[in-house]
Amino acid sequence: MSTRPIVAASPEALQIVTFDATMEARIAELLPRYPTRRAAILPLLWLCQERFGWISPGVVRAVAARLGESPAFVEGVVSFYTMYQTAPPARYVLQVCTTISCAWCGGRELVAHLKERLGISFGEKTPDGVFQLVGVQCLGACGQAPVIQINDDYYENLDIAKLDAILDELAGRS
Amino acid sequence: MEPVLLRARGVPDSRSIATYLAAGGYEGWKKALGMGPDAVTKEVLDSELRGRGGAGFPTGRKWSFVPKDHPGPRYLVCNADESEPGTFKDREIIEYDPHQVVEGVAIASFAIKANTAYIYIRGEFVRWARILEDAIAEARQRGFLGKNVMGSGFDLDVWVHRGAGAYICGEETALLESIEGKRGFPRLKPPFPAVVGVFGQPTVINNVETLACVPHIIVRGAAWFASIGRPKNTGPKLFCVSGHVNRPGVFELPLGVTFREIIEEHAGGVRGGRQLKAFFPGGSSAPILTAAEVDTMADFDACAAAGTMLGSGGIIVFDDTVDMVDVADNVAHFYAHESCGQCTPCREGSDWCMDILDRIVAGHGRPADPDTLLRICRFSSAGMTICPLGDAFALPISSIVNKYRSEFERRIASATPLPQKKQPVLPWAGPCPGFGI
Numbered sequence: 285m286s287t288r289p290i291v292a293a294s295p296e297a298l299q300i301v302t303f304d305a306t307m308e309a310r311i312a313e314l315l316p317r318y319p320t321r322r323a324a325i326l327p328l329l330w331l332c333q334e335r336f337g338w339i340s341p342g343v344v345r346a347v348a349a350r351l352g353e354s355p356a357f358v359e360g361v362v363s364f365y366t367m368y369q370t371a372p373p374a375r376y377v378l379q380v381c382t383t384i385s386c387a388w389c390g391g392r393e394l395v396a397h398l399k400e401r402l403g404i405s406f407g408e409k410t411p412d413g414v415f416q417l418v419g420v421q422c423l424g425a426c427g428q429a430p431v432i433q434i435n436d437d438y439y440e441n442l443d444i445a446k447l448d449a450i451l452d453e454l455a456g457r458s
Numbered sequence: 459m460e461p462v463l464l465r466a467r468g469v470p471d472s473r474s475i476a477t478y479l480a481a482g483g484y485e486g487w488k489k490a491l492g493m494g495p496d497a498v499t500k501e502v503l504d505s506e507l508r509g510r511g512g513a514g515f516p517t518g519r520k521w522s523f524v525p526k527d528h529p530g531p532r533y534l535v536c537n538a539d540e541s542e543p544g545t546f547k548d549r550e551i552i553e554y555d556p557h558q559v560v561e562g563v564a565i566a567s568f569a570i571k572a573n574t575a576y577i578y579i580r581g582e583f584v585r586w587a588r589i590l591e592d593a594i595a596e597a598r599q600r601g602f603l604g605k606n607v608m609g610s611g612f613d614l615d616v617w618v619h620r621g622a623g624a625y626i627c628g629e630e631t632a633l634l635e636s637i638e639g640k641r642g643f644p645r646l647k648p649p650f651p652a653v654v655g656v657f658g659q660p661t662v663i664n665n666v667e668t669l670a671c672v673p674h675i676i677v678r679g680a681a682w683f684a685s686i687g688r689p690k691n692t693g694p695k696l697f698c699v700s701g702h703v704n705r706p707g708v709f710e711l712p713l714g715v716t717f718r719e720i721i722e723e724h725a726g727g728v729r730g731g732r733q734l735k736a737f738f739p740g741g742s743s744a745p746i747l748t749a750a751e752v753d754t755m756a757d758f759d760a761c762a763a764a765g766t767m768l769g770s771g772g773i774i775v776f777d778d779t780v781d782m783v784d785v786a787d788n789v790a791h792f793y794a795h796e797s798c799g800q801c802t803p804c805r806e807g808s809d810w811c812m813d814i815l816d817r818i819v820a821g822h823g824r825p826a827d828p829d830t831l832l833r834i835c836r837f838s839s840a841g842m843t844i845c846p847l848g849d850a851f852a853l854p855i856s857s858i859v860n861k862y863r864s865e866f867e868r869r870i871a872s873a874t875p876l877p878q879k880k881q882p883v884l885p886w887a888g889p890c891p892g893f894g895i
């Protein structure tokens with residue numbers, strides 16, 4: 285069960301978003317896969333997160349309207365899953381595995397290093413909006429511990445030197 | 459043993475359909491279409507294949523529960539949620555041999571006469587979802603999927619459905635809810651999914667590895683499959699070894715090898731020349747085994763006899779530097795975070811265990827704590843909850859308390875009372891204290 289902080293939404297975030305022709309084309313591909321429109325909620329939320337960067341209240345309203353659900357129902361779905369961003373994320377979201385194999389094979393040291401290097405704790409973003417640190421549960425890559433998922437990509441068998449090199453490269457790209 | 463499920467690992471361009479076909483791929487699918495659904499189910503039944511997702515239920519039997527006279531659609535669901543801590547085998551299959559999964563999905567769908575199949579994959583596996591989608595597109599292009607497959611009159615669509623971060627969606631009924639576009643709340647059983655599953659229709663849910671076995675059974679026969687392993691525990695199995703070993707990884711071995719062989723020979727033994735202390739035999743939901751139990755056979759029945767379970771085959775190894783109180787605490791954090799919250803014993807029990815263990819770890823344990831933990835575990839398991847997540851945290855935690863009680867008592871003996879002011883209660887179940895919260 286995801287238990288996320290409630291963030292007051294800005295007036296813009298409340299504005300219902302509109303789906304353009306490209307988005308509608310992708311929705312049209314999705315709908316025939318399922319016998320109900322409701323079943324398209326998760327995939328449509330993924331499309332929206334890709335497109336708008338996060339699931340704002342305005343996205344929730346648009347998804348609800350498009351699929352014939354109430355915004356409350358869609359919000360209930362969004363809040364259950366940990367991967368839908370309900371606040372604008374940093375450019376790179378560092379999702380560090382904190383479960384057993386990672387914890388005992390160097391994960392704790394990575395977290396301590398990240399906190400020190402970035403000056404932030406779990407759940408926080410760097411002031412420049414480049415990095416965000418999140419503690420996550422087992423990523424299903426325990427044989428390659430310790431593991432960090434950065435946005436969509438897995439980084440495995442890490443140590444502090446490798447992690448620093450990755451962060452330097454990402455920071456340079458921003 | 460000769461690799462079966464992992465035969466493509468290390469082969470160049472192993473993911474492409476051309477490589478798969480060159481290795482005899484989709485022969486099982488062609489053969490199955492000629493055999494007919496009942497003969498396919500019978501072959502799988504005779505192979506004694508048992509589910510690789512955790513519970514070890516006989517696959518052919520599960521398929522035969524789908525009502526024969528059902529007038530509406532039926533569905534096949536492939537469980538690629540791979541969320542049990544210590545498990546990373548389905549990802550290995552998908553990475554090297556996605557067509558093996560697609561072929562297994564196709565044969566199983568045909569056996570239960572389902573014209574639609576969903577592969578439910580955890581949201582984090584973005585790369586592996588894409589690999590599957592590419593494989594499905596290739597298979598469709600070659601006529602192995604779609605309308606009138608290879609002129610048989612059988613139609614089959616396969617779709618990848620991505621989860622979005624929730625361990626509980628690996629539980630089959632929560633998974634079905636998640637496909638339907640809802641919160642992942644497990645359903646009360648019965649009715650079982652084979653009768654009332656996704657969208658209210660008969661549905662069979664099988665793990666990736668289970669389905670990957672199916673093409674081999676059809677091509678090489680039930681007798682060949684049953685000749686691997688032990689009676690009632692047949693076939694090759696992927697064992698994932700992680701933690702304190704020299705060579706962590708996925709190893710394909712016959713069911714019935716000992717944990718000693720897996721850990722010492724295949725995974726290269728405990729790293730740094732240290733001693734083995736304990737290991738989870740089948741993901742963190744399985745009761746822990748001690749170093750003295752390392753000669754247990756790694757199969758469903760031998761693990762059950764040893765009071766634990768083979769689960770998903772995720773073996774997590776601890777060396778003699780590990781404090782088992784810390785392990786229990788990390789486990790409690792996982793399940794407290796992942797409980798869906800429907801059932802009070804699971805939601806509150808996992809949270810309460812976590813609070814007690816955090817307090818012991820912080821140096822404020824109390825003499826009554828071990829027994830309190832055991833009591834909480836007792837009322838959270840054995841049918842007190844809708845789904846087995848209650849057991850999934852209660853069994854490992856109580857096994858650690860029972861087998862390593864002296865470590866708890868040692869910490870408690872040197873504990874100081876909790877400072878007068880109550881510690882601030884964390885508003886959410888985050889990472890365990892080792893991460894500096």
Ligand SMILES: Cc1cc2nc3c(=O)[nH]c(=O)nc-3n(C[C@H](O)[C@H](O)[C@H](O)COP(=O)(O)O)c2cc1C
Pocket residue numbers: 508509510511512513514515517520537538539540541542625626627628629630631663664665666668669845846847850
């Ligand atoms: C809490 C919980 C989590 C589970 N997670 C998974 C999982 O990640 N992958 C999986 O295949 N099965 C998982 N299962 C088991 C499934 O419910 C189901 O038994 C399995 O997918 C059936 O496939 P099989 O018969 O091929 O083993 C989980 C069960 C529970 C209770």
Ligand code: FES
Pocket residue numbers: 381382383384385386387421422423424425426429431543544545
């Ligand atoms: S424990 Fe970190 S990926 Fe499984």
